[in-house]
Amino acid sequence: MIYLNQVGYLPDSGKIAILTHRADSFVLRDKLTGKIVYEGIPQLFGGTAPDAASGDIAYHADFADFCAEGEYMLCAGEFTSEPFAIRKAVYHRLKLDLIRSYYFQRCGRALDTAHAGKFAHACCHTAPAILPNQPGTHLDLSGGWHDAGDYGRYVTPAATALAHLLYAYELFPDRFADFLNLPESGNGMPDFLNECRYELTWLLKMQRADGGVFHKVSTWHHAPFVMPEYDTAPLFAYSVSTPATADFAAVAALAARIYAAYDAGFAGTLKQAALLSWDFLQDHPEFIAFQNPAGSGTGEYGDCSDRDERFWAAAELFSLTGEQRFLHAFLSLYEENFSKTALGYASTGGFGALSFFMNPVFAELSGTAADCMEHREDMAADPKTHALPQRFPEHAKQMLSLREHIRTDFIAAADTCLALLTKNAYPVAMSPDDYHWGSNMTLMNNGILLILGFLFTGKTDYREAALAQLHYLLGRNALGYSYVTGYGKRSCRFPHMRTVFADGIDEPVPGFVAGGPNLHPSDEPGRYHIPAGTPPMKCYLDHYACFSLNEVTIYWNSPAVFVTAFFDDIL
Numbered sequence: 001m002i003y004l005n006q007v008g009y010l011p012d013s014g015k016i017a018i019l020t021h022r023a024d025s026f027v028l029r030d031k032l033t034g035k036i037v038y039e040g041i042p043q044l045f046g047g048t049a050p051d052a053a054s055g056d057i058a059y060h061a062d063f064a065d066f067c068a069e070g071e072y073m074l075c076a077g078e079f080t081s082e083p084f085a086i087r088k089a090v091y092h093r094l095k096l097d098l099i100r101s102y103y104f105q106r107c108g109r110a111l112d113t114a115h116a117g118k119f120a121h122a123c124c125h126t127a128p129a130i131l132p133n134q135p136g137t138h139l140d141l142s143g144g145w146h147d148a149g150d151y152g153r154y155v156t157p158a159a160t161a162l163a164h165l166l167y168a169y170e171l172f173p174d175r176f177a178d179f180l181n182l183p184e185s186g187n188g189m190p191d192f193l194n195e196c197r198y199e200l201t202w203l204l205k206m207q208r209a210d211g212g213v214f215h216k217v218s219t220w221h222h223a224p225f226v227m228p229e230y231d232t233a234p235l236f237a238y239s240v241s242t243p244a245t246a247d248f249a250a251v252a253a254l255a256a257r258i259y260a261a262y263d264a265g266f267a268g269t270l271k272q273a274a275l276l277s278w279d280f281l282q283d284h285p286e287f288i289a290f291q292n293p294a295g296s297g298t299g300e301y302g303d304c305s306d307r308d309e310r311f312w313a314a315a316e317l318f319s320l321t322g323e324q325r326f327l328h329a330f331l332s333l334y335e336e337n338f339s340k341t342a343l344g345y346a347s348t349g350g351f352g353a354l355s356f357f358m359n360p361v362f363a364e365l366s367g368t369a370a371d372c373m374e375h376r377e378d379m380a381a382d383p384k385t386h387a388l389p390q391r392f393p394e395h396a397k398q399m400l401s402l403r404e405h406i407r408t409d410f411i412a413a414a415d416t417c418l419a420l421l422t423k424n425a426y427p428v429a430m431s432p433d434d435y436h437w438g439s440n441m442t443l444m445n446n447g448i449l450l451i452l453g454f455l456f457t458g459k460t461d462y463r464e465a466a467l468a469q470l471h472y473l474l475g476r477n478a479l480g481y482s483y484v485t486g487y488g489k490r491s492c493r494f495p496h497m498r499t500v501f502a503d504g505i506d507e508p509v510p511g512f513v514a515g516g517p518n519l520h521p522s523d524e525p526g527r528y529h530i531p532a533g534t535p536p537m538k539c540y541l542d543h544y545a546c547f548s549l550n551e552v553t554i555y556w557n558s559p560a561v562f563v564t565a566f567f568d569d570i571l
Ligand code: 9MR
Pocket: 147, 148, 149, 150, 152, 298, 299, 300, 301, 437, 438, 547, 548, 551, 552, 553
């Protein structure tokens, strides 16, 4: 078999296809004419022992030096690959659909045909939510995005998705200027920010008057496989947790910073809300965990600590206000023992570190957020000429050295990814243990780390490795699946998604990232149909019932938006 990125490759990047059979040579053929445009010799990867992640013996067909734009197929021996393109704008449409997936997850309003086409559906989940211990109290918690294939709306994954999206926007805003055909299009705000505002507007409703934030709003059990408008079971506001409250404070502060340029009123509301939640956290230094109440079965999104969430909140509030109290909180939380590079829903240390690194006080010294990624010696200079020591005379040195630590940590994380990649027959920064529930999130989060490595150093190895993550996602993996709906000839078609199952339309909505291979599936088809001993990269089924292999979520799409947008530099 031949596996490659079925969407395609950028002209000026590495291009490798994986063969699982021996062949003396391979050729590239023009898709339309069949004409041979390139010839090469496949090389055995590593020795003859099967690769740990895939169980395969693999040959690499390298055609990096073929750069002509077009559509091709790769042929070797009796096998022909799926078609793919070589083009500068090869990821553009993919990026748009990955972002537009959020529109299709909108809750609390109808999706009309003008914007959703044949995937239009009626309005859902607008009934007031009940507070379980106060049956008489009803709250309007409508709006936001459905989390996933289910219809719950959960704060910590929402904040995670917004973090990937908004940091990408902050780092390379020119990739997010596209028209997305949204109901708000043309209102003067970039559509990307219009879509994120839909989620932020709902998040604001999740905040209680005292600043505490409800962990989630959902029905008591997951809905059956019906369209959302038929899911009319009562909605509940679940208890307040400190991870949700701190994530909320962080993302509201981040958004306040970003939206200030477009809507001062909205930015002001976000800022006040962020400060209020911070006050709640100060009044509640204890960890208020979330656990599903007995008998309730929707997403739990548990956590075992809120220190990393508080760290992220402190970093973002310091960026937003420049106030010493947030700096002090940040500096003291930095000393605690949690990952400062993790970018997930229960581990947000990486967001806090990145936020501090991009603090406008540093950017003032060296241009835009992206410019300031590159090392600048002159930042540590003296108070006579530089703003930082003037504004923070007692902390300037510490801030600068901590910033260097953060840079070093992220580069080390990118190096770990690089080292992983070179060990794998399918070149990808994933260890055999990384194939867990939602492995495609780890895949794409490692893509983000590699992109940060590139931005920090300018080393193109990191950039190439980040592309390799995308190649895996789009078909260069041991099953030859593209894990993005609608992208690639052989892409997943039956995601665990209630809308896609119930809408009566053959194909899925395009632009959704499936969870991907999971060595320990917990759904029935996965448990019964994937034989024991199957190599990790092959533990996947494209089946509606496979929630632990084939669901979609807002925080699996978001790192894919980050990575794809980074490579969509067609301007
Ligand atoms: O993504 C979550 C995964 O890391 C957990 O192992 C799993 C079990 O708790 O839950 C996953 O999240 C699901 C959530 O609970 C409900 N919405 C769909 C999510 C993706 O499957």
